[in-house]
Amino acid sequence: MSVFGRALADGDRLEMAGLVIRLKVNRRARRVNLRLDRTRREIIATAPSPRRLAEAAAFAKDRLGWIQERLAELPEPQPLAPGMTLAVFGQPCRLEAGTGRPRWCPPGADGVARIVAPGEGRAFALATIRALKARALEVLSERTRHHCDVLDVPLPQVAVADAKSRWGSCRPAYGRKPAAIRYSWRLALAPWAVADYVAAHECAHLLELNHSPRFWAHVRRLIGDERPHRAWLRAHGVRLHAIGTE
Secondary structure (H helix, E strand, C coil), X not given: CCCCCCCCCCCCEEEECCEEEEEEECXXXXXXXXXXXXXXXXXXXXXXXXXXXXXXXHHHHHXXXXXXXXXXXXXXXXXXXXXXXXXXXXXXXXXXXXXXXXXXXXXXXXXXXXXXXXXXXXXXXXXXXXXXXXXXXXXXXXHHHHHHHHHCCCCCEEEEECCCCCCEEEECCECCECCEEEEEHHHHHCCHHHHHHHHHHHHHCCCCCCCCHXXXXXXXXXXXXXXXXXXXXXXXXXXXXXXXXX
16 A cells, blocks of 8 residues: 555556646656656656556655646647637638538638638537648648659558657558558648658658668658758647647
8 A cells, every 4th residue: 555545556647736647657667757748738657667656656746846847838728719820731720610510711812721610619629620630631641642652652541640649650561451651630730841741751661660761861852851840840749739728
């Protein structure tokens, strides 16, 4: 029994001074440590074994000041509401309330695209996200097709999801299963060139399932110097995950 009144288990969430700490066992870890998951906006206390979870919890309790400072550095959640203007693939896009299915509308005479979605409050936000996912799938499917043509590789299945830790993932063809690439729909909120870099990155994995010099040569063949785009994601990725959260 731990000092927290019960045995602790991998995945437990503990409330301390109004903060939630998630416990995790990582057998590759050498010691107890704390990590901020910036996309989920939570602190993870990691222990090398289940027996040391109580130690990890106690360590988090001792570092509450540090935890509060790290959480305070995160951007404020930005709920989606009518009247907001987002940058969708670098293009201004105004959110509007309307009826019917949620949809993305191309720019008009003012150069501003629109997303029209039904509902109020959370219902409006979820409908808007559906429209953003559809737009992300459309654009990223086209870029995947383009890069696969250049690399002369078969077109994989393409999907979008709300991944928290990756902007994209690639599963190579295996047996009768075709290759598949999955993107974070939040790439729609990044500049077009940044999203295109992620598409090139995942398509290059169809040839090289690693990050070897040959892999990066494929990426640079597709989009040139990738470093500015990687730097942009490191600097602004957390802000993208704050959009559409409450």
